[in-house]
Amino acid sequence: VSGLEDGGEFDVVVIGAGCGGIIAAAVLAEAGKTVLLLERGKALAYPQVGRDHLRNHRLATYGHNTGPELDGNPRVIESPDGTVRIARPHEGAYHNNAMTVGGGGRVFGGQAWRFHPRDFRMASEYGVPDGSSLADWPISYEELAPYYERAEWEIGVAGDSNVNPHQGARRRGYPMPPVAPTRQHAVLWRGAHKHGIHTAAAPMLINTVPFDGRAACAQCGMCVGFACASDSKNSSHNTMLPRAIATGRCRLLTQVMVERIETDSKGRAIGVSYFVGDARALARARAVVVSAGAIESARLLLNSASPEHPRGLGNDHDLVGRNLQGHYYPGTFGLFDNPVYDGIGPGVSISTCQFNHGNPGIIGGGMLANEFIKLPIHFCKWAWPTDVPRWGPQAKRWMRDAYTRTIQVMGPVQEIPSPESRVTLDGAVRDRWGIPVARLSGATHPQTVRTAEFMRQCSEQWLRASGAKKLWGRRPTVGLSAGQHQAGTCRMGADPRTSVTDRWGRVHGHENLFCADASLHVTNGGFNPVLTVMALSFRAGEHIAAQL
Amino acid sequence: MRLTAQQKRTLACLVDCIIPADDYPAASENGVIDYIERLLDTDLKHHNDQVQCGLALLDDEAMAIHGKPFADLDEPTKIALLRAVESGQDLHAGWTIPPGQFFELMITVTHEGYYTDPGNGSNRQGASWKMIGYDPRVPEPVKEKWLEGLP
Numbered sequence: 134v135s136g137l138e139d140g141g142e143f144d145v146v147v148i149g150a151g152c153g154g155i156i157a158a159a160v161l162a163e164a165g166k167t168v169l170l171l172e173r174g175k176a177l178a179y180p181q182v183g184r185d186h187l188r189n190h191r192l193a194t195y196g197h198n199t200g201p202e203l204d205g206n207p208r209v210i211e212s213p214d215g216t217v218r219i220a221r222p223h224e225g226a227y228h229n230n231a232m233t234v235g236g237g238g239r240v241f242g243g244q245a246w247r248f249h250p251r252d253f254r255m256a257s258e259y260g261v262p263d264g265s266s267l268a269d270w271p272i273s274y275e276e277l278a279p280y281y282e283r284a285e286w287e288i289g290v291a292g293d294s295n296v297n298p299h300q301g302a303r304r305r306g307y308p309m310p311p312v313a314p315t316r317q318h319a320v321l322w323r324g325a326h327k328h329g330i331h332t333a334a335a336p337m338l339i340n341t342v343p344f345d346g347r348a349a350c351a352q353c354g355m356c357v358g359f360a361c362a363s364d365s366k367n368s369s370h371n372t373m374l375p376r377a378i379a380t381g382r383c384r385l386l387t388q389v390m391v392e393r394i395e396t397d398s399k400g401r402a403i404g405v406s407y408f409v410g411d412a413r414a415l416a417r418a419r420a421v422v423v424s425a426g427a428i429e430s431a432r433l434l435l436n437s438a439s440p441e442h443p444r445g446l447g448n449d450h451d452l453v454g455r456n457l458q459g460h461y462y463p464g465t466f467g468l469f470d471n472p473v474y475d476g477i478g479p480g481v482s483i484s485t486c487q488f489n490h491g492n493p494g495i496i497g498g499g500m501l502a503n504e505f506i507k508l509p510i511h512f513c514k515w516a517w518p519t520d521v522p523r524w525g526p527q528a529k530r531w532m533r534d535a536y537t538r539t540i541q542v543m544g545p546v547q548e549i550p551s552p553e554s555r556v557t558l559d560g561a562v563r564d565r566w567g568i569p570v571a572r573l574s575g576a577t578h579p580q581t582v583r584t585a586e587f588m589r590q591c592s593e594q595w596l597r598a599s600g601a602k603k604l605w606g607r608r609p610t611v612g613l614s615a616g617q618h619q620a621g622t623c624r625m626g627a628d629p630r631t632s633v634t635d636r637w638g639r640v641h642g643h644e645n646l647f648c649a650d651a652s653l654h655v656t657n658g659g660f661n662p663v664l665t666v667m668a669l670s671f672r673a674g675e676h677i678a679a680q681l
Numbered sequence: 682m683r684l685t686a687q688q689k690r691t692l693a694c695l696v697d698c699i700i701p702a703d704d705y706p707a708a709s710e711n712g713v714i715d716y717i718e719r720l721l722d723t724d725l726k727h728h729n730d731q732v733q734c735g736l737a738l739l740d741d742e743a744m745a746i747h748g749k750p751f752a753d754l755d756e757p758t759k760i761a762l763l764r765a766v767e768s769g770q771d772l773h774a775g776w777t778i779p780p781g782q783f784f785e786l787m788i789t790v791t792h793e794g795y796y797t798d799p800g801n802g803s804n805r806q807g808a809s810w811k812m813i814g815y816d817p818r819v820p821e822p823v824k825e826k827w828l829e830g831l832p
Binding site for chain 1 (some may be wrong): 698699700701703705720723724725760763788791792793796797798800801809810812813814815816817818819820821822823825826827828830831832
């Protein structure tokens with residue numbers, strides 16, 4: 134490693150200032166360690182994220198609001214039918230996660246779920262379907278519970294502190310009361326009650342009262358996909374990052390692209406080489422934490438091959454990048470006789486965890502909730518029933534009559550991982566720095582689709598019981614799934630032959646190299662995964678600090 | 682893209698068939714033409730030829746059957762002609778582009794222009810939002826403390 138500028142020497146270099154990386158950096162800095170936190174994106178203020186309804190992280194028709202730049206950052210997508218094409222960051226096939234300081238947490242909706250205790254032992258509970266790589270986590274819910282609690286209290290979650298019989302035990306309630314029940318909540322509550330469905334307020338990383346020096350949510354109608362105008366959504370960037378910086382021991386560099394993790398002949402990480410503009414630098418470290426998101430973390434380990442590890446770091450058994458998963462999101466739209474819209478954001482307010490497990494003949498399941506307030510253009514692009522004309526007076530009448538009378542119930546399905554759904558390096562295509570790009574290939578296991586179809590039917594039943602007169606939605610089909618809930622590419626486990634990282638997120642064979650993001654997830658739960666990412670990072674940060 | 686006056690006239694009639702006037706504005710009255718023109722200059726540059734060609738063919742089609750341009754047809758005749766374009770059947774002009782794809786694109790961009798945020802140059806007074814009952818109520822942005830002192 135010569136000819137590089139000196140990037141300094143730190144106890145730890147953390148790669149990626151997203152939900153996971155920031156927490157690891159903050160915990161380490163508060164424990165007295167010096168930390169270099171590297172982020173390829175920018176720190177974007179609210180006006181820079183903007184309010185464009187067609188160019189945001191939720192609907193990226195012509196661009197998005199968080200990075201990376203549309204040019205110079207391609208991925209290669211290999212479809213199940215063998216066709217290969219290049220995708221740009223705003224296309225669905227790219228499976229982007231917001232690349233900016235704060236990562237997905239900068240623009241998420243903020244559902245703050247703990248995974249279910251049974252989510253940590255899916256293989257033991259259900260057996261391993263042929264062709265799947267379903268496995269148990271090396272840790273239990275009970276082991277992660279204290280860190281879930283830290284995330285809930287230190288980042289800030291509003292939720293229903295009553296006991297939920299379909300969730301794991303909790304020692305402590307939430308620091309804030311749940312989001313306000315909306316008109317949709319009342320309608321769906323009545324239907325659930327009639328149909329025997331247990332409901333609870335969805336826990337959200339949103340201030341329902343002033344918290345941590347920031348205001349309560351203004352309940353506006355433009356939440357998920359955007360930054361928060363009142364800074365009332367809570368994530369790592371506006372809670373843990375200031376804590377990290379305040380120690381004086383954490384240095385954040387933005388617009389820095391990491392090229393490689395450098396290792397010595399024993400496999401120990403010695404530092405990280407990166408681009409600042411077109412210059413290259415090397416920062417040395419006693420430990421390295423990779424928190425770049427499931428796709429980019431895998432890409433970086435593969436791109437860091439050395440003479441001793443020619444297939445990439447942690448990849449002696451060809452496992453880095455495999456088991457790529459996200460969340461299928463089945464759901465149903467229901468049209469009601471009377472308006473169900475009251476404009477109270479964020480919109481998600483009532484949920485059920487009754488179908489996460491225990492569904493006869495089905496592997497796993499998922500949480501269901503009503504959806505965020507839809508922007509009009511979302512409603513137009515996503516909610517149009519196939520039996521309604523798309524142009525002419527009837528089409529206009531549809532938008533006018535249906536928008537305030539429609540509820541969508543949907544939720545993330547716990548995917549059954551396939552080892553063939555994976556991230557590899559493309560042999561030919563490189564990014565603007567000349568680094569080989571990620572190539573995504575394969576598809577989820579067919580059992581995922583089966584569970585998703587079951588959950589679609591559950592959402593339909595809930596809406597019907599609630600009085601919806603017209604019901605519509607798309608049946609799920611097999612495909613590659615990753616997106617903003619991307620996970621699984623560096624799965625944890627005890628055995629290096631079946632996992633990439635150990636129970637702490639340490640990469641097997643590299644004693645001072647760790648992952649701290651959803652790439653660790655053995656399975657991705659039937660829940661939005663961010664609270665699990667946060668909890669794992671609190672835990673990893675503590676562990677690494679104790680090792681150094 | 683610089684549309685000719687005739688293309689613009691045809692475009693206005695086309696988007697107004699997709700979203701006609703009632704007690705709320707038609708597409709052309711809600712900034713959709715400006716929206717589409719700007720899009721064809723920027724993000725949809727690669728569809729520029731397709732749109733110009735489609736608009737010309739729409740007029741050719743009207744001339745071939747009725748002897749006058751699309752904009753001069755009466756409402757039922759316009760709609761019947763667009764149904765033919767949508768389905769790709771019973772067409773008389775020599776369509777060099779797939780007619781159904783052209784029409785689908787025009788529906789998509791008309792909807793976008795009509796229902797998107799005013800920052801896109803259309804729907805300036807939020808007419809479509811008032812019509813359907815959407816009110817974003819986004820508060821005045823606060824100064825975000827976490828950004829202080831960051832690079």
